[in-house]
Amino acid sequence: MDIKICGLSTPETVNAALSRGASHVGFVSFEKSPRHLHLAAMADLVRLVDGRAGTVIVTVDPDDALVDRFAEEVRPDWLQLHGAETPDRVRDIKARTGLKVMKALPVATAEDLGAIAAFDGIADRMLLDSRRPKGSVLPGGNGVAFDWTLLAALDPSLRYMLSGGIDAGNVADAVRIARPAGIDVSSGVESAPGVKDPARIHSFFDALDRLAQDVPPRKARAS
Numbered sequence: 001m002d003i004k005i006c007g008l009s010t011p012e013t014v015n016a017a018l019s020r021g022a023s024h025v026g027f028v029s030f031e032k033s034p035r036h037l038h039l040a041a042m043a044d045l046v047r048l049v050d051g052r053a054g055t056v057i058v059t060v061d062p063d064d065a066l067v068d069r070f071a072e073e074v075r076p077d078w079l080q081l082h083g084a085e086t087p088d089r090v091r092d093i094k095a096r097t098g099l100k101v102m103k104a105l106p107v108a109t110a111e112d113l114g115a116i117a118a119f120d121g122i123a124d125r126m127l128l129d130s131r132r133p134k135g136s137v138l139p140g141g142n143g144v145a146f147d148w149t150l151l152a153a154l155d156p157s158l159r160y161m162l163s164g165g166i167d168a169g170n171v172a173d174a175v176r177i178a179r180p181a182g183i184d185v186s187s188g189v190e191s192a193p194g195v196k197d198p199a200r201i202h203s204f205f206d207a208l209d210r211l212a213q214d215v216p217p218r219k220a221r222a223s
């Protein structure tokens with residue numbers, strides 16, 4: 001299973017995630033976020049990763065100029081689009097940058113899942129996240145979960161990332177209920193908003209290690 005640790009901002013916490021085998025590490029470009037990083041700081045962290053995990057810039061409705069700067073100055077592997085980007089816009093951004101795109105979709109009801117089909121064959125990965133709670137200025141990274149049982153209706157071959165309010169205490173339930181191809185976590189490995197905590201990153205991976213001992217691999221499971 002892919003594991004993405006999102007909203008990292010220091011070499012120490014990037015190294016903690018890499019040391020436990022994170023498949024992806026994410027850096028947020030959104031000025032209202034406590035996790036916002038300038039491009040030069042992101043570029044330093046991408047160089048530190050040096051191919052040991054997929055590097056992801058999380059961004060919200062970026063214009064072409066910003067997309068170009070991400071591709072040229074930071075050189076990540078992925079852009080994670082966390083705004084109202086349409087399938088056409090996702091296609092344009094992929095063609096413009098040559099980068100892989102993860103499209104985030106806010107989920108609160110079964111109807112919300114209907115939007116996934118429009119990105120089929122366009123987005124490289126869907127990320128199913130909670131809807132922004134009332135009063136939050138952040139489209140993601142709010143530390144709230146949605147009803148994972150809604151995901152039972154999805155085509156089992158859809159390889160999506162699950163996010164929203166996941167932490168060491170509930171990741172086992174998230175995996176057992178949703179059986180996602182990947183998990184994305186941010187607030188759940190922080191000691192305060194925007195402050196990643198190496199000890200919590202380790203606890204999160206410890207919980208995954210325990211889970212790996214009890215949950216059969218996805219392909220081997222019935223239905």
Ligand SMILES: O=C(O)c1ccccc1NCC(=O)[C@H](O)[C@H](O)COP(=O)(O)O
Pocket residue numbers: 006007026028030033034035058059060082129138139140141142143144163164165166184185186187188
């Ligand atoms: O994390 C942010 O501050 C953020 C800001 C703007 C858009 C997206 C953002 N985060 C997206 C993520 O990938 C988070 O990991 C995801 O929403 C889960 O967050 P959490 O519930 O805190 O684990």
